[in-house]
Amino acid sequence: MSTDTTTLPVGRYAYDQVDRTFLSQRVAQFREQVARRVAGDLSEDEFKPLRLMNGLYLQLHAYMLRVAVPYGMMGSDQMRALAHIARTYDRDYGHFTTRQNMQFNWIRLEDTPDILELLARVDMHAIQTSGNCIRNVTCDEFAGAAADELLDPRIHAEILRQWSTLHPEFSFLPRKFKIAISGSPHDRVAARFHDIGLVARPGPQGRPVFDVFVGGGLGRTPIIGVKLRDNLPEEDLVAYLEAIVRVYNAYGRRDNMYKARIKILVQALGVEAFREKVDAEFALMNRADYRLDPAIVAGIRARFGIPPLEAPADADRTLAAARRTDPAFDRWVRTNTHPHRHEGFICAVISVKPDGGIPGDITADQMDLVADLADSHSFGEIRVTHMQNVVLGHVRKDQLHELWQKLVAARLATPNIGLVGDIIACPGLDYCALANARSIPIAQKLSARFANPELQERIGPLNINISGCINACGHHHAGHIGILGVDKRGQEFFQLTLGGSAGGDVAIGQILGPALPEDETVDAIARLIDTYLVLRHDNEQFLDTYRRLGAASFKDAVYAPA
Amino acid sequence: MPLLENGQVTQDRWYMAAEGEALPDGAVIVPLARLEEGLARAGDAPLGVIIAPDVDVAALRAALPRLELVAVTFPSFRDGRAFTQARALREHLGFTGEIRATGTPLPDQYEFLLRCGVTTVQTERTEDVSVWQQAHTIISIAYQPSTLHERPQGLGLRRFLS
Ligand code: HEM
Ligand code: SF4
Numbered sequence: 115m116s117t118d119t120t121t122l123p124v125g126r127y128a129y130d131q132v133d134r135t136f137l138s139q140r141v142a143q144f145r146e147q148v149a150r151r152v153a154g155d156l157s158e159d160e161f162k163p164l165r166l167m168n169g170l171y172l173q174l175h176a177y178m179l180r181v182a183v184p185y186g187m188m189g190s191d192q193m194r195a196l197a198h199i200a201r202t203y204d205r206d207y208g209h210f211t212t213r214q215n216m217q218f219n220w221i222r223l224e225d226t227p228d229i230l231e232l233l234a235r236v237d238m239h240a241i242q243t244s245g246n247c248i249r250n251v252t253c254d255e256f257a258g259a260a261a262d263e264l265l266d267p268r269i270h271a272e273i274l275r276q277w278s279t280l281h282p283e284f285s286f287l288p289r290k291f292k293i294a295i296s297g298s299p300h301d302r303v304a305a306r307f308h309d310i311g312l313v314a315r316p317g318p319q320g321r322p323v324f325d326v327f328v329g330g331g332l333g334r335t336p337i338i339g340v341k342l343r344d345n346l347p348e349e350d351l352v353a354y355l356e357a358i359v360r361v362y363n364a365y366g367r368r369d370n371m372y373k374a375r376i377k378i379l380v381q382a383l384g385v386e387a388f389r390e391k392v393d394a395e396f397a398l399m400n401r402a403d404y405r406l407d408p409a410i411v412a413g414i415r416a417r418f419g420i421p422p423l424e425a426p427a428d429a430d431r432t433l434a435a436a437r438r439t440d441p442a443f444d445r446w447v448r449t450n451t452h453p454h455r456h457e458g459f460i461c462a463v464i465s466v467k468p469d470g471g472i473p474g475d476i477t478a479d480q481m482d483l484v485a486d487l488a489d490s491h492s493f494g495e496i497r498v499t500h501m502q503n504v505v506l507g508h509v510r511k512d513q514l515h516e517l518w519q520k521l522v523a524a525r526l527a528t529p530n531i532g533l534v535g536d537i538i539a540c541p542g543l544d545y546c547a548l549a550n551a552r553s554i555p556i557a558q559k560l561s562a563r564f565a566n567p568e569l570q571e572r573i574g575p576l577n578i579n580i581s582g583c584i585n586a587c588g589h590h591h592a593g594h595i596g597i598l599g600v601d602k603r604g605q606e607f608f609q610l611t612l613g614g615s616a617g618g619d620v621a622i623g624q625i626l627g628p629a630l631p632e633d634e635t636v637d638a639i640a641r642l643i644d645t646y647l648v649l650r651h652d653n654e655q656f657l658d659t660y661r662r663l664g665a666a667s668f669k670d671a672v673y674a675p676a
Numbered sequence: 677m678p679l680l681e682n683g684q685v686t687q688d689r690w691y692m693a694a695e696g697e698a699l700p701d702g703a704v705i706v707p708l709a710r711l712e713e714g715l716a717r718a719g720d721a722p723l724g725v726i727i728a729p730d731v732d733v734a735a736l737r738a739a740l741p742r743l744e745l746v747a748v749t750f751p752s753f754r755d756g757r758a759f760t761q762a763r764a765l766r767e768h769l770g771f772t773g774e775i776r777a778t779g780t781p782l783p784d785q786y787e788f789l790l791r792c793g794v795t796t797v798q799t800e801r802t803e804d805v806s807v808w809q810q811a812h813t814i815i816s817i818a819y820q821p822s823t824l825h826e827r828p829q830g831l832g833l834r835r836f837l838s
Binding site for chain 1: 732753754755756757759760761763764767768782784785787788789790791792803807810814815816817818819820821822825829830831832833834
């Protein structure tokens with residue numbers, strides 16, 4: 115087995131023959147399941163969980179395929195395969211989701227086995243991107259690169275991906291189950307809005323330990339996860355998660371799908387009783403069977419390609435000089451980059467949210483371009499963010515200006531990361547069978563309204579999150595400003611929530627007042643933001659102003675226009 | 677649907693006792709509510725019990741040494757509680773007898789059943805046995821430990837099935 119990590123694909127786990135055999139068997143299995151469905155041997159009811167476990171939904175107009183991008187990491191070869199699928203089987207588009215996956219909205223059932231086969235050729239799949247199983251594990255988009263990172267969470271994310279793949283006991287849970295993992299003190303994964311959120315850091319002797327949060331989630335009952343355990347040793351990670359999911363499988367409600375998530379169980383039992391059950395299960399387990407041996411972790415780690423980070427000593431100065439001469443570039447560096455652990459490198463965020471565009475939508479040609487740029491500027495490695503953007507993780511500082519120029523030419527250089535234009539939106543009524551309202555047009559109108567980059571920067575950090583229904587796929591509860599589509603006698607209305615946050619200062623947004631008609635929503639939000647600009651202390655962020663003043667100060671602006 | 681073991685059809689030597697009916701001689705599976713009665717039966721004829729998915733298998737602890745079979749139930753293939761029950765029977769209670777899956781599990785769940793400790797399947801479903809046989813062999817690799825203690829593959833948690 116090769117342990118020369120410099121020849122492996124950078125950033126993601128490299129498949130070997132065993133992993134590839136598994137994938138091709140899995141494709142063959144799905145092909146056979148589709149054939150049984152077409153022949154009528156499987157009813158739609160029986161087929162549904164099987165197709166869902168391969169990422170295939172039935173939506174408003176067509177099937178939708180959600181392709182897994184495990185913990186958001188992929189290679190340029192994989193991105194090109196996605197571009198090819200978009201061109202051949204969809205309408206030239208793909209859509210990045212908040213769980214770091216890619217979604218195609220116009221897929222034919224009959225084509226799906228072929229698509230899965232194409233994916234398998236580049237070591238990709240759609241396994242467990244939907245269904246009542248442990249979903250694709252998400253992690254920090256700057257993992258392995260960020261200056262503030264304590265521990266690279268991808269290794270454990272991959273271990274959890276493998277552990278949960280066709281897990282015999284947990285493939286028919288009461289409901290979907292989502293796990294996120296972070297290795298940074300700055301929570302960039304919304305750990306407390308997940309069924310299980312893991313926060314990793316080095317413990318005694320540098321060995322990883324985990325804080326385990328459980329029972330968070332959005333949906334119609336938004337709940338902030340509670341800490342179940344501190345300092346879980348690495349070797350018990352799999353055992354402890356088995357114990358949690360086992361308790362959930364045994365006791366989670368199955369009579370009402372809206373009450374089937376683990377958050378409801380944790381609330382119903384109370385944290386203490388829930389913890390007791392998990393601890394009892396954990397104590398009974400034969401820990402040796404589930405022990406995550408250091409050798410196992412080392413074996414997985416060795417399958418991750420490591421970028422050879424070498425930059426000229428003056429890379430930093432070259433970048434500084436370019437910033438001085440080019441104000442537009444300077445602005446983009448301010449908004450769209452993140453500090454790298456290596457002083458000669460930087461993480462670049464490619465905004466997939468052009469002014470007036472559809473958040474997260476990317477064309478086949480843009481995918482190919484991103485793949486090319488990843489090859490030329492980031493060791494062939496690409497990351498998808500839970501904000502529906504793309505990251506090139508390791509860009510040499512002296513080459514950043516050149517990268518930016520290429521992005522500008524491709525309309526991929528919008529300087530809006532973390533700002534008003536960086537809107538999260540679900541597919542809404544344009545695609546989703548469950549929607550009450552269209553999320554996308556609101557997102558487009560808002561981003562067009564605030565297109566001016568100077569204005570955006572002046573407004574400062576502000577997350578606007580939009581969901582087309584109470585299921586909360588667009589995370590509206592976690593947005594500083596949340597927008598929820600509701601249906602009132604066949605008319606689209608939008609309810610505003612304020613003060614939510616998915617970060618370390620986690621909070622659920624509060625409903626401001628009655629829902630607004632569609633044609634008043636954007637104006638009302640603009641007035642809300644104007645009011646904030648008037649009320650804030652210098653440079654105070656929206657969230658802080660809101661927390662200082664409360665909702666009342668904003669109500670008039672929204673409901674009683676001057 | 678006939679009784680399945682290792683993907684093959686096998687003879688069923690067990691009799692499933694209904695509510696109210698007198699317990700016959702020979703190998704009999706009783707509902708949990710009649711377990712005491714089954715245990716009190718004269719002689720040492722084989723005894724099994726069938727449990728609903730909401731039963732905590734720890735309730736069987738005292739009786740297990742005298743049980744040769746525990747049947748778990750899938751009222752719907754979507755209800756995965758019996759997977760946890762089967763595994764707890766093997767792992768926590770050290771049960772080595774037959775674990776039988778009943779109800780309506782899907783053939784596509786066959787490998788999951790086996791890996792959680794189920795040994796035989798008696799399903800109310802009607803498809804051809806070949807579908808179950810195929811489901812048994814189509815995937816040969818797993819990524820996590822199971823009650824079968826399959827041969828580890830050497831990297832990570834992977835192991836070979838079969
Ligand atoms: C168009 C097809 C989609 C359908 C039918 C769908 C369906 C649902 C449903 C039913 C829920 C509620 C689950 C619950 O809390 O019990 C939900 C929640 C959610 N969905 Fe979607 N969704 C779709 C697309 C998306 C997309 C595109 C994203 C990402 C942009 C997404 C991300 C989420 C997230 C993050 C939640 C919150 C769940 C939680 O509390 O953990 N979904 N979705
Ligand atoms: S929030 Fe509602 S409308 Fe939007 S994607 Fe989710 S289920 Fe569909």
